[in-house]
Amino acid sequence: MQIILRNKISIENALEGMTLSDSIDGVAYKCSMKLSEAKAIQDLKIKKADTVQIIDKLYGANKDETIFNGIVWGRNKNHKTDTLDLTLKERNVYIESSEDEYVFKESTLDDRIRQIAKDWNIPIGNIPKTGIKLEKCVEKGKLQDMIRKFIKETVKKGGKMYVLRMENKLNLYEIGSNKIVYDLESIMEDATDVNSLEGAVTSVKVLGKSKNEKSKTPVIGTYKKNDKVFGTLQKIKQDDKIKNVKDAKKAAEAMFSDGEDMIKFSGVIDISTIRAGDKVKFYGVEYYVIDVTHSIEPHRKMTLNAGSKQYVKGKFFNE
Numbered sequence: 001m002q003i004i005l006r007n008k009i010s011i012e013n014a015l016e017g018m019t020l021s022d023s024i025d026g027v028a029y030k031c032s033m034k035l036s037e038a039k040a041i042q043d044l045k046i047k048k049a050d051t052v053q054i055i056d057k058l059y060g061a062n063k064d065e066t067i068f069n070g071i072v073w074g075r076n077k078n079h080k081t082d083t084l085d086l087t088l089k090e091r092n093v094y095i096e097s098s099e100d101e102y103v104f105k106e107s108t109l110d111d112r113i114r115q116i117a118k119d120w121n122i123p124i125g126n127i128p129k130t131g132i133k134l135e136k137c138v139e140k141g142k143l144q145d146m147i148r149k150f151i152k153e154t155v156k157k158g159g160k161m162y163v164l165r166m167e168n169k170l171n172l173y174e175i176g177s178n179k180i181v182y183d184l185e186s187i188m189e190d191a192t193d194v195n196s197l198e199g200a201v202t203s204v205k206v207l208g209k210s211k212n213e214k215s216k217t218p219v220i221g222t223y224k225k226n227d228k229v230f231g232t233l234q235k236i237k238q239d240d241k242i243k244n245v246k247d248a249k250k251a252a253e254a255m256f257s258d259g260e261d262m263i264k265f266s267g268v269i270d271i272s273t274i275r276a277g278d279k280v281k282f283y284g285v286e287y288y289v290i291d292v293t294h295s296i297e298p299h300r301k302m303t304l305n306a307g308s309k310q311y312v313k314g315k316f317f318n319e
Contacts, residue, residue: 125169257314
């Protein structure tokens with residue numbers, strides 16, 4: 001493993017501990033790093049906003065892969081132990097932490113990400129055409145919250161699920177689109193299947209716009225799925241953007257859920273390239289990573305939570 005400070009200085013020899021953590025409902029990939037602060041590290045005077053790149057071997061192959069590329073977000077020096085604790089975040093932390101105001105015309109998710117990236121001088125990488133027109137709107141607040149809202153609206157209208165990542169450039173990935181899908185059973189330390197009706201939705205009543213406070217809200221439609229299997233567990237959906245039966249059906253489809261269907265997994269080996277939103281397999285069943293923590297030092301191991309596609313959709317991509 002290599003840890004490169006300011007694009008040129010190797011500091012991995014000072015490493016005492018490191019974890020990387022990622023979640024499907026977050027934006028910035030986070031790294032916590034502990035360094036022994038010998039004189040050589042002191043002389044570097046590591047400071048906020050310094051760049052840090054972490055390079056590791058691809059699991060099962062003798063090939064280097066950049067697993068983290070970001071900045072020093074915070075530093076804490078312990079004078080008693082002569083150690084330096086660093087909090088590192090990928091550069092899309094600026095999207096996560098910054099606020100702005102936008103007036104969007106009817107446009108797609110990828111159009112809006114490109115517009116925000118251009119305004120904020122963020123280099124654009126892989127931003128695929130999402131193909132779903134979103135309603136015109138005025139948005140004010142954190143950029144991350146805006147983009148998450150647009151991703152959810154895309155899913156609600158029948159589009160795909162996406163995660164935003166910042167490597168060297170800003171990229172938008174469909175969940176489960178990773179080329180290498182790892183089978184986890186061979187590295188299992190412990191695993192628990194979690195399966196319950198908690199959060200299940202088998203019926204969705206979609207309401208229209210109320211004419212006044214005294215009249216009952218009109219019902220566009222009530223849609224059901226698996227209610228004969230699990231019973232009726234109903235939610236109400238009301239959104240001014242839903243104009244017709246077609247929109248109502250798509251909104252209901254995005255809300256249906258069979259409840260919890262996930263695994264809690266820990267591995268004796270760390271696969272450092274696994275990210276939130278990636279597809280993995282466990283005894284032949286496909287799951288999608290909800291969150292993952294890579295413990296690199298002092299001992300390599302990995303913990304993650306992963307769910308079925310339907311569970312992830314209902315839990316994290318439904319407004």
